Amino acid sequence: MAIDPDIKEELKNILEEKNIAKKQLAMVVSSYKLSDAELDNIKKSFPILKKYFLFNRVDNKIQAGFIIKFDSKVVDLTLRSQLNNFKKITYEVDR
Amino acid sequence: MESLGIDVKLLIAQIINFALFFYIFRKFIAKPFSSFLNVEKKKEEEKEKVLSDLKKKEENMILQEQKAKEKIKREYELAVKNAKADAVSVREEMLQEAKKDSEQLVERGKKQIDEERITMQKDLKTKVVDLSLVIVNRALSDFLTEDMQKKINERILKNLAKDVK
Numbered sequence: 127m128a129i130d131p132d133i134k135e136e137l138k139n140i141l142e143e144k145n146i147a148k149k150q151l152a153m154v155v156s157s158y159k160l161s162d163a164e165l166d167n168i169k170k171s172f173p174i175l176k177k178y179f180l181f182n183r184v185d186n187k188i189q190a191g192f193i194i195k196f197d198s199k200v201v202d203l204t205l206r207s208q209l210n211n212f213k214k215i216t217y218e219v220d221r
Numbered sequence: 222m223e224s225l226g227i228d229v230k231l232l233i234a235q236i237i238n239f240a241l242f243f244y245i246f247r248k249f250i251a252k253p254f255s256s257f258l259n260v261e262k263k264k265e266e267e268k269e270k271v272l273s274d275l276k277k278k279e280e281n282m283i284l285q286e287q288k289a290k291e292k293i294k295r296e297y298e299l300a301v302k303n304a305k306a307d308a309v310s311v312r313e314e315m316l317q318e319a320k321k322d323s324e325q326l327v328e329r330g331k332k333q334i335d336e337e338r339i340t341m342q343k344d345l346k347t348k349v350v351d352l353s354l355v356i357v358n359r360a361l362s363d364f365l366t367e368d369m370q371k372k373i374n375e376r377i378l379k380n381l382a383k384d385v386k
Contacts, residue, residue, distance in 0.1 A: 156374070158367045164374065169380045189361045190373040203377050205361065210352055216350045 142181065143195075152196035156183050157204075160192070162204065172201070194212035 137153060142153065152175055154168060161181045169175045178196055191204035365373075 157370050158364075160374075164371075167375075171381050176298060186362075189358065190365055190370045191377055203381075205373065206358070209357060213287055213354055215352055217347070 139183070142183070145159070150178050150195060152180050153183055153184050154180055155188065155193040157184070157186055157188050157190055157192075161182055168192070 134208040140163075142151075142177070154165060160168075165180045165182060169178075169180060172194065175196065187206065189205040191206075191208075193204055
């Protein structure tokens with residue numbers, strides 16, 4: 127029985143997220159597939175990630191930048207989040 | 222006497238006849254007639270008296286009626302005057318109240334218009350911001366190549382390193 131590719135991908139993602147919790151894994155979500163050098167660069171920039179193994183996932187919606195997820199923490203350095211922050215600031219200025 | 226043509230006997234008889242007639246007339250006709258006339262005269266006097274009394278009473282009544290009419294007229298005029306004064310004061314009060322109500326309505330309307338204007342401005346601003354972000358997102362999706370995305374990532378890491386230092 128063939129599994130739907132979308133469901134397969136989703137299951138894979140869920141499994142990876144579970145593994146993050148079990149093993150010392152950290153997920154880096156980016157808009158394109160990151161090279162090993164780029165992942166190393168990220169690791170160097172965040173000393174806390176030294177003990178984690180990084181793996182990459184692609185999400186086109188984030189425009190540019192990346193999100194790092196490890197343990198229960200999320201570091202969002204995407205263009206999308208910057209735009210959302212800008213939106214919030216605009217609303218706050220109104221009040 | 223006889224030469225004069227006067228019959229003495231007849232004369233005496235006529236005298237006696239006249240005396241008898243006078244006596245009977247006086248006794249049975251003149252007295253009752255006189256008393257009847259007196260009674261009628263008295264009745265007439267009483268009538269006159271009653272009439273004059275009635276006339277006086279009528280005059281008095283006319284006077285009293287006139288006085289009463291004047292009194293009623295005065296009271297009526299006073300009541301009309303008071304009613305007019307009351308009506309003027311009530312009208313003034315009503316005008317003041319209406320003016321106050323209208324001012325409140327205008328004030329409330331102005332306030333509502335201001336609130337609606339502010340709400341509309343906020344809505345417009347929100348829509349403009351949302352639309353702008355949608356446009357920016359679309360533009361970035363179309364515009365950003367992988368190389369540009371890489372450069373942005375490098376820049377983020379560079380800035381991060383600066384911030385850490």
